[in-house]
Amino acid sequence: MIHFSRSLTRLLGELKKLPGVGDKTALRLAFHLLKSPDNLSALAESLLEVKAGVRFCSICFSITEADPCHLCSTERDSTTICVVEEPQDILAMERSRAFNGRYHVLHGALSPLNGITPSDLKIAELMQRLEKGSIREVLLATNFTVEGEATALYLTRLIKPLSIRVTRLAHGIPLGSDLEFVDAATVQRAVEGRSEL
Ligand SMILES: [Zn+2]
Secondary structure, rough: OOOOHHHHHHHHHHOOOOOOOOOHHHHHHHHHHHHHHHHHHHHOOOOOOHHHHHHEEOOOEEEEOOOOOHHHHOOOEEEEEEEOOOHHHHHHHHHHHHEEEEEOOOOOOEEHHHHHHHHHOOHHHHHHHHHHOOOEEEEEOOOOHHHHHHHHHHHHHHHHOOOOOEOOOOOEOOOOOOOOOOOHHHHHHHHOOOOOO
16 A cells, blocks of 8 residues: 655645546646646646636626627627537537527436435526516527436426427437537538527
8 A cells, every 4th residue: 555645645636526537537637737747737727727717607607808708798699698508518519600598507417316415506696687588589509418308398388388489409419428528510510500499
């Protein structure tokens, strides 16, 4: 059994909190960084810079340096909101060039098994935006996973009584897939072929 210094143990612990990083990868990353002190300093500085300069947009909850973010403050169709799970899903939608409305980031999807309930997501904030009355359509672009579908269903039930059109990306996006990894042409077809729920 190898004993690591307190600082290295802490670094390994922090690395393992990242998605997809287990014991082996954490060790590999840590030793790689230790071999090049310049890289280590640059990484530490960029993490602090991000922490100081990047925040969530107070309207759509995407990641931004200016609040509100450019997607909330530039001229776009303000009658349509596209609901996504994570900020990176916005990139997938924007790459498709098929959507010109506003966005709302939930920061996850409903997952009772993992203890993720509506109050863990930005759902109350979404409802507040909808209650202002100028939104005519909500496009649900949550992932095509069990959790994403359950979230879309839950939101449909909440939003429909407000007499707002609720649509879902057309299937054609492979089941089980995260939006961020779907190619632009497929997302474009899915937006254009979106169906009412
Ligand atoms: Zn925004």
